[in-house]
Amino acid sequence: MADGAGRSGGTADDLVVRPLEQGDIEAVAAFEAEIAIRSFADEAVTDLDHYRKKLGKLVRYGDDWTRVAVRHDTVCGWAWVASRRNFITNDLYADFRSFYVDGRTAGPAAAVVLLREVLKHCEAEGFTRIVGRTASSNAAMRSLYELAGFSERHIVYELDIGAGRKLG
Numbered sequence: 001m002a003d004g005a006g007r008s009g010g011t012a013d014d015l016v017v018r019p020l021e022q023g024d025i026e027a028v029a030a031f032e033a034e035i036a037i038r039s040f041a042d043e044a045v046t047d048l049d050h051y052r053k054k055l056g057k058l059v060r061y062g063d064d065w066t067r068v069a070v071r072h073d074t075v076c077g078w079a080w081v082a083s084r085r086n087f088i089t090n091d092l093y094a095d096f097r098s099f100y101v102d103g104r105t106a107g108p109a110a111a112v113v114l115l116r117e118v119l120k121h122c123e124a125e126g127f128t129r130i131v132g133r134t135a136s137s138n139a140a141m142r143s144l145y146e147l148a149g150f151s152e153r154h155i156v157y158e159l160d161i162g163a164g165r166k167l168g
Helices: 022-043 048-062 111-124 139-148
Strands: 015-018 065-071 076-085 092-101 130-132
Touching: 015 111, 022 048, 022 076, 022 130, 048 130, 065 111, 076 111, 092 111, 111 130, 111 139
Parallel strands: 092 130
Antiparallel strands: 015 065, 065 076, 076 092
């Protein structure tokens, strides 16, 4: 999620949430690259062609739930939820794959409006839970998860063991 700096925005009333379309791919690819930068810094995949291809498949096949938030004909946010089934328990759950709101164009209520749409979809599908991920440094998304009632469950640690580093 964007940090909201320089909000111009509007009200929740002038925000439209609709399915992802072919014409949205360029804007959403840029969102995905921004998410990668926020999440992975120097290791981020920022190749827009990579995201265009991935998003094109989402539009073409339509297996996952994808929505964009639009204000005044400008795509200002996006959400992606995939259905998953636990192979051991057989529980059907939601994989919250991506979420982004451009703070410069979306306005302060857009993230909440879009998240409410995600939650309504997940409830309507009968998912047993929603699993979402974000970088530990993404305070905005962590706050949104907390606002919605998500609980932190797993923490991943990494140790770079590149050239010249001795372990032990």
